Amino acid sequence: MENVRPREEHEGWLPTAEPGLWQQVVEQLGTAVAVTDPAGRITEINPAAERLLGRRAAAVRGKDIHDLCHRDPQSARIPREHCPLLRALAEGRPARGDDDRFLRGDGWPVPISWSVSPLTDGDVLRGMVVLIAENTKDHGPRQGHAERPERTKQAESTKQAERAARTSALEGLTERLTLVAAITGVLGQTLEVDEAVARLGRLLVPRLADWAAVDLRVDPDQVHRVAVTGPEGRAAGQEDWHGHLPPAGSASRSPLVRVLHGGGSVLQDRTDMDAPLDSPLAAVHGAFLAATGAVSALTVPLGAGRQVTGALTLVRTDPARPFDSDDLDLVSDIGRRVGPVIDNARRFGRQRAVAEAMQNNLLSPLPRHGRVQLAARYRPAPAGSQVGGDWYDAFTLRDGALALVIGDVVGHDLTAAAGMAQLRGVLRSLAWDHTGPTGAVVDRLDHALHAITTVSMATLVLARLEGPDNGPWTLRWTSAGHPPPLLLTPDGNAQYLEAGQGLLLGAHPDGAEQRPNAAHALPPGSTLLLYTDGLFEIPGGDLDTGLGRLRRHALALAHEPLETLCDRLSARMPPGSTDDIALLALRLPVP
Known part of the structure; x- marks a missing residue:
């Protein structure tokens, strides 16, 4: 949140x-x-x-x-x-x-x-x-x-x-x-490297060239060919055109090697392409040009000066329409603009991977609880790379019941992540040996919130799954201002469990009434979803519309394996979403 x-x-x-x-x-x-x-x-x-x-x-x-x-x-x-x-x-x-x-x-x-x-x-x-x-x-x-x-x-x-x-x-x-x-605008709308180079290929072929290849530098001596686009958007069908290329030795006179080592843009005609190949990378690139039927080719740096991220190669196959010096100037300008976009996307991807790993390390592994299946997912916000306050948790209580938690701390930064970790630890301690209503545990957490954590406000659902290994099962829960759990049953129904709603943590005044509690029988084979608002909410959008869309998506995936359901549901972030996603799923066995 x-x-x-x-x-x-x-x-x-x-x-x-x-x-x-x-x-x-x-x-x-x-x-x-x-x-x-x-x-x-x-x-x-x-x-x-x-x-x-x-x-x-x-x-x-x-x-x-x-x-x-x-x-x-x-x-x-x-x-x-x-x-x-x-x-x-x-x-x-x-x-x-x-x-x-x-x-x-x-x-x-x-x-x-x-x-x-x-x-x-x-x-x-x-x-x-x-x-x-x-x-x-x-x-x-x-x-x-x-x-x-x-x-x-x-x-x-x-x-x-x-x-x-x-x-x-x-x-x-x-x-x-x-x-x-168009290239400047369209590429500026994505921070995903694969999507950026795919869009670049679609813009250049066939508008400017018959073939396009993008090579990115992994380190000073390693090059990776990340995209090849051909006629009608088809790749050439040659798998060895993608992936890691041979080392780019600086002594080679190949246009691709020269560009990758900071040289200027190169225009080649058929005579230039027939020159002897003096390095393994030059041989691979020459084979690519020959296989596409190139009669004219341009190779330009992505970036400028010392900030060369990679190289862009364009190919024409019509002898009556070779590249000229105007084309070289145009594509060189495109390369200067595309380089920083791809470099920013790569940096964003690395930062996002670190943030995701950091957040996952703050979350506990899921327990084994008899025949009950558990799965969870965390996905950082698509428009940011910081850790946030969304979390899930599941642990076995002293009396054998299974505790389920989903929560969201106000904020989206390291402070929110640290507060989330504090809140999770305190809640585990308060809930572990408590056998009474879940609302009493959350009341105690609320009273201690400002004294022993840095959290100002948060929402959460605390639930207990009670019942023997083969059922019957009962879910008991309370909600502190959090979106309601979603129950999918084997008969094809999906319902939000909207009972048990109370004020969010940090807004519960002293002396207020005890938090409400709710209970619901869970049929065998049913699936329970606990989630944060990033899974359905769009800034400025209607919450009921978002919850309705989530219900339809979840119902369509109800018969999938639980891991598949979590993967596909968490991947379907609503367009325009700017929030993290935490998702905890439980599936009961069939006797």
Whole structure:
């Protein structure tokens, strides 16, 4: 249970949110670029656009691009309902125009060609990028001279070819900028290495390449090929293309080895690939290029300078479409951006593994209790790597009953974890030789809470399973503000045991009435689930909806082995969850 749940979310790509991309790529372009928001208002223009339109960026930000600039070939206003720019934005699709006018700041209409592409974040339209090129038109024959028809046709054909070339170049540039924006945004939404490289492959193939391979450095001399993406998203079917690769000896002249040791990006054609292979790693990589039918390949570092996380290799197989220097610059920029994302994800994974191991070490192993099956899971919050206050416990009491505990201490940090460990120890001591109602044990714990622990508030369920090895069994419990246990029975029913609810620990005033107790007969073969709120709660969501979803999921898994049920149930964290999960499951035998 968390008192504060900070969450960082990717807000989508815009130049004002990515100054590095804007300054390094867009500002250096000779082509005019404007970016708008979803309503068509200008958010930024580059220096080339300022020169072409005769307007300063500060003067046009927030202005409607259609109302401010767009005119028809006769320099008249275009009705908004007929504007192809606005129509493309409304439909979220690319578009282009070859014979338009934009109005300069001095009132002079400029003949232009334009290309527009939407900027999206998942399914959300964030705006559009507009690339603009001036149309230098032939204004006709000189006065007093008649132009021959064949020359007129030839001039018109030349102008059409020039317009087509300009439009094609604009579309290519738009596509490149959109690709960089998409990769920056999509990869920024995950902290899982495998998911990050899978998304990268899906974005690059077939959009930019026919094959993509990602190699990550495990240590200075060890490389691991973590992903290979091919046509239609298929891997190549060669298992030896994945996994640990031979050592990357620094003496090799292989492009992959050079990149992994801090060298620059490399563009290879077929002749380069036929060069002698001078190391085991070069041989493996050469076999990969040969098997994919590569005629052109790019290998670029993931990261920059000394912070090289690995290498990205892209392959094209069409001789008519080899990579060029523009592709090399684009993919190098992608590699510089992807490297830190993957490096952060790897660090997060290591921190999360340490946190999970630390939390599990604070939790006791489950006891053996006759034929009763027990299973438990702990999963840290998906958006954090700190230990927290969620815990489970099970232990045999002095009178032979089985104690079951699930709890959640306020907070999500080392203090909460330490408080959880204190609370668990005190509760074990108080419950071990107590044969009376569970509510009396929790009352005593509540009275001692502030005196002998650092816990300010917590929720928990304390239950006793009573009965001989072959049954019948009775569950007796009390709840201190915790979500109710969920009982799954062999007849296909699932019910929340909502009785026995009292105030959470730390909120029970002195002199208050004793905590309520509850009891319920458990049929043979039934399954009991105790859990914390991370299993069903979404920040800002409805609790009843979350509990209903958990009930349906658990019921669908009721006939699975208990370990499988716990694995699959704990893996189905609700989307948007920011809390830890603790889960304790019990299954009774069938006589």
